[in-house]
Amino acid sequence: MKEWLDWPAKSAHPPENIEHPAIYHMLDVAAVAEQLLAESPWPSALKQAFIALAGLHDLGKFSETFRGMLREGAYQPFTHWELTEILLLTEDDWLAEWLGGTEDVREVLYAAVAGHHGRPPQTNLQRRELRKCLRAVGDGHEAARRLLEIFRQLWPEASLDSLDEEAATSFSWWLPGFCTAADWIGSNTTWFSPKELELEPEAYLKEARAIAQKAVKEAGLSGTTAREGELFDFALRPLQEACVSLTLPEGPALVVLEAETGVGKTEAALILVQRMILAGKGRGLFFALPTMATADAMFGRARRVMETMFTNPSLTLAHGRAGLSVPFRDLVNEGSRTGKSDDQSGVTSAEWLASDNRRALLADVGIGTIDQALLSVLPVRFQTLRHYGLASKILVVDEVHEMGEPYIAEELVALLQMHRAMGGSAILLTATLPLKLRARLLETYGGISESHAYPAITVAGGETVTQFDDDARPQKGPVMVERLSTMDEAVRYIAQSAAGGAACVWVRNAVDDAIAAVDALRAEGVQAHLLHARFALCDRKKLEQEVLDRVGRNGTGRKGFVLVATQIVEASLDLDFDVMVSDLAPIGSLIQRVGRLWRHMDVRPATQRPVPAPVLKVLSPDPAEVQDDRWLQKVLERGAWVYSLPDMWRTASVLFKAGQIRTPDGLRSLIEAVHGDEVENLPSVLDGAEAEGCGKAMAARHRALQNLATIEDGYRKGGCGADDTTYPTRLGDETRILALARQTDHGLVPWAQAEGVPSDELGRSELAALWALSEVSVRSKRLVGLDLPDQDRADIQEAQRYWPQWKKKAVTICPVHEIDGAICQGVCYRSDIGLLIYYSS
Structure with a gap:
């Protein structure tokens, strides 16, 4: 066992001052991976292969340069995760005997495993570069070979033989996210504290498995099962009744629900979600909405239904201001106080999930903005974690008609294509979807529909329901x-x-x-x-x-x-x-x-x-x-x-x-008269506006196609790991965030802070939430030429003392005058009017 002492995974930190050995860390992560795949329907041999690959994610830590960086702060010419790919490629002949599969399949997955830090490896794989990498590994190469032998003994049935190159390419976007989730839990010292090198690998794995079971449960990732039975205690409306008996196809399914506002589309979708999960089409749900406000409203409704639909599910709210939602915070705090026990029932939200939007999609049930899902098809850092989280879910997208703008429409098409490639099913809800966009969305699942009927339930490649019973409830008429x-x-x-x-x-x-x-x-x-x-x-x-x-x-x-x-x-x-x-x-x-x-x-x-x-x-x-x-x-x-x-x-x-x-039967003709193929000709004086609009639409569509990750290229070539701002989920005018403040005897305080409460009596998290509740977003061009408060002012600097650097750059503190609400010449704020901008250049 002493041979493993030279290869640490983590630096020694107080109070333990123990270097956690690389072999133990990789077994920790493999044990977590086993728990994450425990309920997967995939063949056992394939699951073992993914578990072993997840464990091997840090094989590059068996390198002299990584060890030198940990112990002495020495320079690393190559990252440890890039060296992981190199070592796997170098040992490919040996791995082929164990894992099987074709050379192309294995190479695609090696790169995916190495990409668990949010971006794919970029090492040049030419022979000269490979030699440099192996020199960086040095004596670690022999330890890496020994570890591969140990992993083969622990997971002897692992096999990639069931994957062809196309399937491996699809999995190359899923596997990095799977490895990231397993690594983040396996690296969390709350569960996996540093250990002295005492136990043999098999004995250590046994202990790690027991810890992993507890860790995955407390992280909120232990999974859930759908319950049979009625979800609602009221008489179903016609659209909802139709979803009870709708014929679902084999394999991944896409269903489009088109109906006017207020007829119960959300409940109809949840009925379908329950049926899809019971039919084995998914193991959870992500409900994507167009705005944070709609997501907040849905979160309030969802908790009650989720308790009926699932057994003890984890639930998260996923958007940029989720932490400001009182119902969500209450649910997280409730879980933090009570913990999670085997016999606990009801909805919970683990702190580990709630603390990071990137993790939110891993929960059994996620409610959030469509942006969180769209980030899984853009080449941004940790896109694969989001994709992994979504892959096992039924994806429900509400208000799809609001996503018809060319840029976001292309993203939505790519999202559905990627979701289907991993066997995922989806439900789209809309009141006013143009037929052209509906056709594109159905095509992602191999479907087509010529029906102009409205309302309608359309199953891609399956039946279309257009006849519904009369609704007994009073109607408002035309x-x-x-x-x-x-x-x-x-x-x-x-x-x-x-x-x-x-x-x-x-x-x-x-x-x-x-x-x-x-x-x-x-x-x-x-x-x-x-x-x-x-x-x-x-x-x-x-x-x-x-x-x-x-x-x-x-x-x-x-x-x-x-x-x-x-x-x-x-x-x-x-x-x-x-x-x-x-x-x-x-x-x-x-x-x-x-x-x-x-x-x-x-x-x-x-x-x-x-x-x-x-x-x-x-x-x-x-x-x-x-x-x-x-x-x-x-x-x-x-x-x-x-x-x-x-x-x-x-x-x-x-x-x-x-x-x-006239609802519902008059809506389709109105929508198509504006957005269809045979629209009315414009007055000639508006032709220029139409040409300009077409040009903007083409530019937006082209930008989307440039920005989207190229799924068919696989993760190594198609991924990027860029910042989210480089690849936005939506196009629009640049905005600037203003944080409103009050002047008090205690200095500047957030606008949302109760009067008479000094900031120094609040915790940092409370103060951060109050500043976020005090924010107003404004289009930047409306502020051009305005003399906003100098951010170098002493009182503003003091108010920002706990702010991270990125927030200081992104948010402008604006003290509001107590009497007239003035912020600067041309801008004022009143609680009953909002931010008033009455001058701009």
């Missing part, structure tokens, strides 16, 4: 559409409706226009409320809750309530209004907005409404009178620039001719 020509007309209409007791909403396209509308309504004596994305997060959350309390499903105090809001009410909040005005927007957005008009008819039938029928008033110029390309700007101000001008004109033309939005 929504009449009427045009308003001026803002004054809109103000008068809302003022009159509110005076009559109606709950009213005006949905505006731009924040500045929403603020102007509130000012105009308040000038008329209407106590209008305001909601948009330019509030500090703490204020926005309070405002959202106030609105839900008034006009949510069970809201009270609706009479005469008036809200002016931006697009954030389209999907993230479950609201119900009697009267609606909307700025002109593309047809899909208008359909989503109308979903908040006369929404809960079972709670508030027509007889209880203060107006006789649902009507959508649209603030828009006349599409029949277009003199120039400033047609839209004559009625809308900043809101005229938010959406594609051709889409806006076609929406106006089609919608005002139709005079109504």
Whole structure:
């Protein structure tokens, strides 16, 4: 055993001051890998091969240069994980006798194993470079050979014979993530403390296996099983009933659910998820939504259902501000207090999972933004960890129509292709998906559909359901559409409706226009409320809750309530209004907005409404009178620039001719009239706008194709390990984050911090959360020429004393004047108005 003393895996640290031997660390990781694959349906021989390869991930630590770096801080010409690939390639003849498979299969997987630090190995594999690498290994080569012999004895049945080169290429994107997950747990000293070199490998592995079982359970990765039985205690609606009996194909499946807002698509999808898991198509669920707000809302709903669907599942919220979600924090804290026992039931969230967005997708159930899933197809660091986490899940993507922009649509197609390649199944939910995009998405699973029926359930390569029983619940019927020509007309209409007791909403396209509308309504004596994305997060959350309390499903105090809001009410909040005005927007957005008009008819039938029928008033110029390309700007101000001008004109033309939005059977024709193959010709003065739009769409699509990881190339060639900002999940204007602050006797404190509470009485994590709740995101170009506070000010420097360097660069602290809310000339903030920018160059 003494031969292994010269090859440490970790430096000695207090209090143990023990160098954990490389052989022990690799056995730790292999033991964790065994636990992670325990419930996998793959053949035993293939599982053993992946377990052994995962254990061999650090074979390059048997090198003189790595040992010198650990013990003396010496320079490493090659990283240990790059040397892992070199050693595996050097010993390939021997490994072929053990693992089998073709040379190409093995080489692809060697590179995948070596890429467990978030990016593929980049070592030049030419003979001259190989010799340099082996010189760096030095005497470690003999130890590496000995370790391979030990691993063969421990996992003698390991075999790659079942993989062809195509399958190995697919696995090359999964295997690095699998190795990373196993390595991160196996390196965690909470579970695997440094050990003296005392036990023989087989005896040590036995101990490591017992620790691994506990570690994987406490990390939240021990897995779950789906329960049979009904998920819901209410009578199912027609779409949901159809999902109970839908025929699912063999193998990976893709199902597209198309139906109007408010008919229970989420519950229908969960019924399908349960059936898919029971049929062996996955072992968990990731629910991907378009925004953090929609993900937060779904998380609140999901916990109750997950307790019914699964046995003791782990649940995480996955997005950039997940730590600010009170329900999520409460769930994590609850698990931290009670721990995890074999007989514990219900949903849990392990601290290990919750502490890092990259790990969040490893949970049995993840609720998050689509961005977290899309990062698995971009060549960014640890993309493979996300892919590994998703591979075993049923992927549910909600509001797919919001992902029709060319850049994100290409990413979604790639995501589905990669998911299917690993045997994954998916469900897509949408209210307004154009047929062209539906066809592309179905094609990823070999499906096609010519049906124009709506609503519809389409199984790629399988059946299409278009006939549904009548819904017994009260229906609102067609929504009449009427045009308003001026803002004054809109103000008068809302003022009159509110005076009559109606709950009213005006949905505006731009924040500045929403603020102007509130000012105009308040000038008329209407106590209008305001909601948009330019509030500090703490204020926005309070405002959202106030609105839900008034006009949510069970809201009270609706009479005469008036809200002016931006697009954030389209999907993230479950609201119900009697009267609606909307700025002109593309047809899909208008359909989503109308979903908040006369929404809960079972709670508030027509007889209880203060107006006789649902009507959508649209603030828009006349599409029949277009003199120039400033047609839209004559009625809308900043809101005229938010959406594609051709889409806006076609929406106006089609919608005002139709005079109504008829659900559900009238939606498909409206959507296709704006986004289909045979759309109406634009007035000639708008042709330039159409050409410009086509050019931008082509550029966005081209950029997406350049940015996406090339799956067919395999991980070594197609991966990159770049920073997330290099390969964004979405295109858009550059933004700048402002952190609002108050001036107190104790210095600057976060805007969200309660008055009278000194910062030094708060823990660092509490203070960090308060700063995050005080943030406002603004388009950078709106701030050009403005004299924002100097970040070198002493009080600002003191407020940032615990901030990491990246945050100091990314976030600008902005003290808000106590009396007038001024931040600098041209910018002010008020809790009831939000961030107001009234000057920019």
